[in-house]
Amino acid sequence: MYPPKFAYEAPKSIGEAIALLEAGGGEAKILAGGQSLIPMVKLRFASPEMLVDINGIPGLDYMTIDPDGTLRIGALVRHEDLEQSTTLAATHPTLAAAASLVADPIIRTRGTFVGSLCHADPQGDWSATMIALGGRIVVQGPKGKREIDLRNFVVGPFTNALAYNEIAIEAVIPPAKGTPRGSYLKLERRVGDFATASVAVALDMNGATVGRAGCALAGVGGRTIDANDAISVLVGKTLTPENIEAAADAVAAAADPRTDHRGSSDYKRHIVKTFVTRILTNIAHSEQKAA
């Protein structure tokens, strides 16, 4: 399979890339890891007239933590870079738990974190973690930069809030207000498959009390499900079995799964509840051990 003809450009700076998008007038697309876009153009689900390959732009492969704890992930950080990070598990357990579950090891050498957010797949793993963490995305266009809350960035299945002449340059994860706890659980039919159902939970703990609670779901709706409101029943509370059950019920109610070849809608909702319970119970146990 091969796509229809397109023009190929490999700019050396963000400014040049934006100028190319501008000139393309909506018919140009950014090519990052290509692990979603190339399969799509080969199947002719997308047929851009121009591909703007950003892989040759220097200085976009950083993953840094500001003095205040803000994590910044540049547009060319690959899935594998997060998986191999030795510090992420302590600072961002939710991201660390998801890193080895995105696609398969070969796709992970190439696919990018930011590209995955832009792709806005309802089954995408990173969008769920970012919404649970209250993350934002920094985008740049001809008029400069703006920041978009990830909840407003993913506007529908495979649709993001970027204008045709804007490029996403980094993802920003705000610092935890307390001890960061959390995880990501994903049910897949086999290694490397997209989620049947998956759950991202991110808590900021003050001792045994939940300060901030974040949650989002993949695979159980027409877009990434924002379950932050549902899990907020935990704020100001401790992780008792009763509180955990109430939160798991609230999150499962926020899911909007459909019956398909991966399972029935009831089954997927049940998985969501089980995963929320499992993640929160594990956090409760580790808090008890720490105390």
Place this chain on the structure above:
Amino acid sequence: MSSLYDEVAPNPGADTPVRRVTIEVNGEKRTVDVEPRLLLVHLLRQGLALTGTHSGCDTSNCGACTVLFDGSPLKSCTMFAVQADGHKVETVEGMGTASGLHPVQEGFKEEHGLQCGFCTPGMMLASKALLERNPNPTEDEVRWALSGNLCRCTGYQNIVKSVLWAAEKMRNDQPQEA
């Protein structure tokens, strides 16, 4: 079936945008004219006659087309050849020779790591990349590293054994430090 490479090279039509790229393939610089939509796997197989790289699913799932791109495993059906300009690509042809097999190739021979052989080049390159990063992997780590490569014949058991065999051989061949 004619491939895209047959259609666009060596004499693509005047309206076809062609780019000249130089790619280091198995240590040798190759300069070729490619149409941007030509996939790396087609350049390797048809353009450069390196048919050791296999094209299986053509949908980024099976890993039969795996090559090493600047040392990292890559599904060559999921990259355009133009993107490889200025980069290094290693295919199974670059791993060893019939009389001088790479330890990973020896491992597949010794431990019966293949049946039909279709998945084998991709398996061996993914294994080579693993062993370069992790010379002493556990069985789980081998299975995990190869989870992007599908085999329809072996049931994986002997593939895993082959990689562990190669790991041991490579560790033993390392000059010991005093």
